[in-house]
């Protein structure tokens with residue numbers, strides 16, 4: 160990698176100079192006002208990096224293999240670790256570039272970009288929102304106009320599907336899966352109470368969480384209050400049997416035990432159970448208060464169960480909602496419902512794009528909006 164500083168009267172001009180010399184793939188690492196001792200070279204300094212020397216850059220893309228593959232004799236494990244390190248480095252550079260590019264934006268847009276970062280929204284989405292505004296007729300927008308522009312673009316990125324069950328199926332069968340304590344049982348009862356039983360349709364609650372007697376009995380008690388049948392199922396066979404015996408029930412709710420990373424053997428049981436149910440609508444329940452990196456790892460761990468939707472809980476316990484959109488956009492799985500408190504049944508809402516965008520911006524741009532209104 161080659162790293163070099165370029166000086167000019169503006170960041171743009173210094174960047175042009177860097178790209179002329181290092182090529183269009185030169186990555187911006189940092190930009191700043193020049194130190195007094197080098198100010199005679201130019202008012203601004205940008206530091207750029209390029210991964211190959213200019214002479215090597217003339218090769219066509221056909222010269223290189225299409226995907227990363229270890230060279231013969233290179234241990235695969237070492238190669239995978241190397242690829243991971245390069246990916247991490249590229250993320251660091253991407254972040255450095257986005258913060259450096261802020262210097263080229265108008266101050267309002269640069270401030271908005273910084274505030275979007277504090278929502279923990281993926282830098283890719285921040286970049287696409289900012290550049291779409293920058294390249295539009297409203298590039299000079301400020302205050303509440305800028306806020307609305309950002310909110311509209313954010314709304315367009317949110318994918319939702321607040322439905323329950325497979326619409327074409329004879330009956331609605333919904334399973335909630337997720338890590339321990341995520342709020343699966345609570346969300347199931349909230350949903351069963353609010354969205355199914357409001358029409359007084361016959362329903363059945365199945366609990367696959369049979370290891371903990373107290374948990375089973377608690378759900379049995381909720382089922383009785385809701386007027387729903389209840390069966391504890393400890394195997395795919397018993398589950399299929401229950402579905403047959405309760406053939407007349409229109410809504411079937413399946414509660415599953417929390418599966419944690421430390422209990423790999425439980426995954427097999429959960430997978431058997433899930434795959435034995437036809438027309439199943441599986442919602443992956445996740446606490447919104449989880450750290451972004453842990454959240455991504457948890458989502459990845461549950462992907463083999465093919466969740467159709469992401470249901471976030473504990474919205475009341477965080478003020479940082481970017482990761483909700485990140486996970487949905489990264490996996491292509493829509494958001495279904497949002498749990499925002501422990502109260503049954505009121506603390507749950509269907510996910511709605513504009514509301515999710517407002518939520519992401521509420522604690523960040525909202526403050527700025529209020530501040531500029533007061534100024």
Ligand SMILES: Nc1nc2c(ncn2[C@@H]2O[C@H](COP(=O)(O)OP(=O)(O)OP(=O)(O)O)[C@@H](O)[C@H]2O)c(=O)[nH]1
Pocket residue numbers: 337338339340341342343344345346368374415416417418472473474475476498499500501506
């Ligand atoms: N603050 C808050 N608490 C919640 C929310 N949803 C659930 N809880 C609480 O989180 C705790 C765990 O909820 P459960 O529904 O038992 O979670 P679970 O995923 O079924 O847990 P396991 O079955 O043990 O894996 C309970 O005390 C709930 O009241 C929420 O949206 N906000």
Ligand SMILES: [Mg+2]
Pocket residue numbers: 343344345368374414415416417
């Ligand atoms: Mg539970």
